[in-house]
Amino acid sequence: MTGQFTVRRIKAFRPRFAELVDDALDRMEQAGGPVDLMTAYALPLPSLVICELLGVPYEDRADFQRRSDTMLDLSLTMEEQLANAIAMNAYMGGLVAVQRSDPGENILGMLVRQHGDDLSDEDLTGIGNLLLIAGHETTANMLGLGTLLLLRHPDQLALVRDDPTVVNGAVEEMLRYLSIVNNGVIRTATEEFTLAGQVIRKGERVVMSLPAANRDPALLSEPDRFDVTRRPSAHVAFGHGIHQCLGQQLARMELRIALPALLRRFPGLRLAVPYEDLRYRVLAPVNGVLSLPVAW
Ligand code: HEM
Structure with missing residues (x-):
């Protein structure tokens, strides 16, 4: 699927994304503050994007957002x-059936056209669910926590708002500093080796803490300091190696456009509740703020 997520493909989607951003900002402006930035901006944008790319009807968002929230809630029972x-598979299975009979101009349709004989309906359902969840949960939480981080650092917020040359580096620094995904895909050791004095045997499973790696003093100096003007580091917020994030160019494009656009439209953006009252996701593989009331 990497072909669908190349820098070139993502670049072609930029004008459409900029339109979606403007529409969302217009709606926020018309509604007037305070609004919850998560429901008004951070969640709808990546959801709209992944729906368009994948071929999922956006009208179904309330249901699939609830199901993916449930999936990422590690406090629930196995039952x-x-x-x-089962509900997720039934929903995506229905969309797969539609694309099988009439493949559209979207990722599921492309997979049916180009690989339809090799991929079962279960494969397509799994791919669709993975992309739908990964495509909106992560970027949405980066937009929410990223905005909060900037609001806590007004001097750096001003740089991101006013200096377009800072934006790309700022997004990398936010990805590193926030490390919203706690650990990457679990790996299995294919041979015995020793890492930092710890013997890892063949067949053992290895979980890597991405936030710890991204705050490693061996990676950069003063790792606990947030600085949007740093030279971008080789962070692992998108993982590493063959399973590193498929959607990273898409996520970067969304963050590079949506963050400065929000700050420029509302130069007086501020928290509408005391910082101490904010509540965060806990027991979830992706960090985030539950709601982010803002005014301007
Ligand atoms: C800021 C946003 C995002 C972050 C921080 C993020 C982070 C990650 C991380 C840490 C991994 C595991 C990589 C590893 O273990 O080496 C991953 C995998 C993945 N991500 Fe993302 N992601 C983001 C956005 C997206 C988007 C927008 C999509 C899809 C449209 C996406 C699709 C995927 C997929 C399909 C994988 C699995 C890749 C594989 O197993 O080969 N991600 N992501």
Whole structure:
């Protein structure tokens, strides 16, 4: 699927994304503050994008957003998770059936056209679910927590708002500093080796803490300091190696456009509740703020 997510493909989608951003900002402006930035901006944008790319009807968002929230809630029982997975598969299975009979101009349609004989309906359902969840949960939480981080650092917020040359580096620094995905895909050791004095045997499973790696003093100096003007580091917020994030160019494009556009439209953007009152996702593989009331 990498062909669908190349820098070139993502670049072609930029004008459409800029339109979606403007529409969302217009709606926020018309509604007037305070609004919850998560529901007004951070969640709708990546959801709209992945729906368009994948071929998922955006009208269904309330249901699939609820199901993916449930999937990422690690406090639920196995029975609750299983019931949710069955509902997710039934929904995506229905979309796959539609694309099988009439493949559209979207990723599912492309997979049917180009690889339809090799991929079963279960394969396509799995791919569709993975992209739908990964495509909106992650970027949405980066937009929410990223905005909060900038609001806590007004001097750096001003740089991101006013200096277009800072934006790309700022997004990398936010990805590193926030490290919203706690650990990458679990790997299995194919041979015995020793890492930092710890013997890892063949067949053992290895979980890597991405936030710890991204705050490693061996990676950069003063890792706990947030600085949008740093030279971008080789962070691992998107993982590493063959399984590193498929959607990273898409996520970067979305963050590079959506963050400065929000700050420029509302130069007086501020939290509408005390910082101490904010609540965060806990027991979830992706960090985030539950709601982010803002005014301007
Ligand atoms: C800021 C946003 C995002 C972050 C921080 C993020 C982070 C990650 C991380 C840490 C991994 C595991 C990589 C590894 O273990 O080496 C991953 C995998 C993946 N991500 Fe993302 N992601 C983001 C956005 C997206 C988007 C927008 C999409 C899809 C449109 C996406 C699709 C995927 C897929 C399909 C994988 C699995 C790749 C594989 O197993 O080969 N991600 N992501």
